[in-house]
Amino acid sequence: MLAAGLDWSIFLQPSFDQSGNYLTFLLTGLKWTIYLSVTAWVIAFVFGSFVGLLRTLPNSLCVALAAAYVELFRNIPLLVQLFIWYFVFPEIIPVLGTWFKQSVNPLLQQFIAATLCLGFFTSARIAEQVRSGIEAIPKGQRLAGLALGFTLLQTYNLVILPVAYRIIIPTLTSEFLNVVKNSAVASTIGLIELSRQSQQLGEFTSHWYESFIAVTLLYGAINLTVMVLSRYLERFSRLSGYIGGRH
């Protein structure tokens, strides 16, 4: 009944903003969702790895600072964090904030705020995963590295991290999927990412069902691609006969 009433030709109609048709309109959203997710995840991976690693160092100051970082970003709701990055920081940061408001184009403003917000929010979660990956490595591995004359930094780089990252590939993957999902929050500050475009499509054409089905398929396609890539990465990096921390 419903299927019979759907009109897929609306995707070929020119979009209300004259940028093309509604298919390209949605694909623009897809593009910004991907840009946002990838850059946010890179930020999250870099800062998360660093903070997660700090939490495992034999130095209580490092551990305390890293723990505070994690609690800060993990416990403030994502939407609040986004408003702080987008509305509050440009007001209170001298010089740079004013420049940001006046000279950066609005789309880029939205994108930068959303990327930083998602990136740091997710970095706290990745920090915890990196920490648990490192802690899953038997303590003897660290001793073995140090006993061979590696510095602590070398021990991390050559011994602990290569195995820790392999262990957490699955959780890092699901964290990327979380970033994709969370990126929809950027629609609240007006970034033209996928969920906002689909909402606008619905509003302007009243073809809500077509819009939601299309957007679901597009999010699904992202998930599928990421999962296939991650499977491939997992298989490529698998340590034969090695399960968890000990074989």
Add this chain to the structure above:
Amino acid sequence: MISIKGVSKWYGDFQVLRNCSAEIGKGEVVVICGPSGSGKSTLIKTINGLEAFQEGELVVDGTSLNKRGIDLAKLRSRVGMVFQHFELFPHLNVLRNLTISQCRVLGRGRKEAEENALKLLGMVGLEAYCRKFPAQLSGGQQQRVAIARALSMDPVAMLFDEPTSALDPEMIKEVLDVMVDLAKNGMTMVVVTHEMGFAKQVADRVIFMDHGSILEDKPKEEFFGSSGSERCQQFLSKILAH
């Protein structure tokens, strides 16, 4: 070679090492035994600076561990260590396990490191396994690789922490054979083990520890003669019983 003078160590309120003293000369083989929790592992970990200590003096191959700011990494690279659970690096094949520290710590070229690695693998009878990953080897084979890895750094002394106690009985001998060869070739060795057969065969001295103290430190003939302390005799009769 290794000089331990009045070393004490605490974990919080708990004293793990009590005023331990021992001298280990070049080429000497010293076996340390004692009940679980007596501080044997802690003592040998302090010898290469893997554990700090609060009192006493420790000198290894002319380097005092009491000095602040000594290059611990450099000291450790000159003292080989073998662990109960082998601790090979699971993401590297056997050859790479033996070359990585030669390249990264000693600055050897890849070719030189590999030649040295293959020579040592030949010595422990595992040359053919150089492309295998640790998880593909038996426990005994892994431990022999671990010994070869420690030797790849040309250590001045070797420390062993219960090298055979995680092994199935049929693999213990292959590891002990390698260690006996090492001992006979004049390596300075400190071995925590309950393999008294090994001690009788190659040890120069046996140290008995209990509750963080060194209770006995004697030439093996004397140690296995019946002159020791009651505590030590009790312990020996227990482990020799099975």
